[in-house]
Amino acid sequence: MLLPGKPIKPGTCADTSHGPDTALQERELLRDLARQAERELTAVQVASMDELTLLPNRHGFQALAQMGLDACLRMGKPATLLFFDLDNFKHINYLYGRAEGDDALKTFADVLRIAFRESDVIGRMGSDEFAALLTGANAVEIPAIRARLEEMLDERNATVHRGYDIRFSVGQIEFHPALHQSAEGLVAAIGEQLSGHPFGHS
Numbered sequence: 001m002l003l004p005g006k007p008i009k010p011g012t013c014a015d016t017s018h019g020p021d022t023a024l025q026e027r028e029l030l031r032d033l034a035r036q037a038e039r040e041l042t043a044v045q046v047a048s049m050d051e052l053t054l055l056p057n058r059h060g061f062q063a064l065a066q067m068g069l070d071a072c073l074r075m076g077k078p079a080t081l082l083f084f085d086l087d088n089f090k091h092i093n094y095l096y097g098r099a100e101g102d103d104a105l106k107t108f109a110d111v112l113r114i115a116f117r118e119s120d121v122i123g124r125m126g127s128d129e130f131a132a133l134l135t136g137a138n139a140v141e142i143p144a145i146r147a148r149l150e151e152m153l154d155e156r157n158a159t160v161h162r163g164y165d166i167r168f169s170v171g172q173i174e175f176h177p178a179l180h181q182s183a184e185g186l187v188a189a190i191g192e193q194l195s196g197h198p199f200g201h202s
């Protein structure tokens with residue numbers, strides 16, 4: 001990083017051997033480039049993140065999940081996608097207000113963040129829908145996952161005395177490269193699977 005007042009060694013990009021004007025211009029150019037890179041990085045982050053839960057949004061999830069799937073393919077490991085939908089979410093909004101609905105979404109996001117491994121990818125896919133890509137895992141025991149998440153939710157439900165419980169439905173699909181091709185394909189496949197059957201796979 002270029003710090004004001006810090007001497008610049010000859011031979012670096014901002015070499016003063018071409019005169020102080022050139023050095024100043026080069027320094028200004030580097031600063032502009034750094035600012036532009038920062039702006040672009042922030043734009044990418046904002047476009048990939050859900051502002052409410054601070055989880056990756058659908059776009060961000062698919063990009064990260066694709067990286068996870070590519071790594072699993074390289075290592076010959078399986079991967080399984082879990083898809084969550086909060087139960088009766090619109091009633092929480094309706095009965096307790098939208099701010100309470102927001103809080104329920106943030107709570108569920110926190111529970112997912114804590115429940116899964118760092119190598120798993122989680123995201124908010126749309127209003128009350130969330131997804132988790134479990135890397136290195138094939139068909140998972142949905143009842144065990146449900147029990148773990150419900151226990152965590154019960155703890156939170158008890159602490160805040162909401163007057164309602166956050167409950168969810170969950171479905172799963174294992175990644176098969178020949179069938180799904182990509183993370184987007186996998187997300188589409190679970191959407192099709194679940195649209196034919198109401199949630200509640202446990």
Ligand SMILES: Nc1nc2c(ncn2[C@@H]2O[C@H](COP(=O)(O)OP(=O)(O)OP(=O)(O)O)[C@@H](O)[C@H]2O)c(=O)[nH]1
Nearest residue numbers: 052085086087088089090091093098101102127128
């Ligand atoms: N508070 C809040 N509500 C949201 C947000 N995004 C979407 N919604 C609301 O979420 C609700 C989702 O409705 P549904 O998908 O029918 O949810 P549901 O009642 O759980 O019904 P099923 O999913 O069919 O079980 C809609 O009323 C949206 O207005 C948000 O960021 N915050």
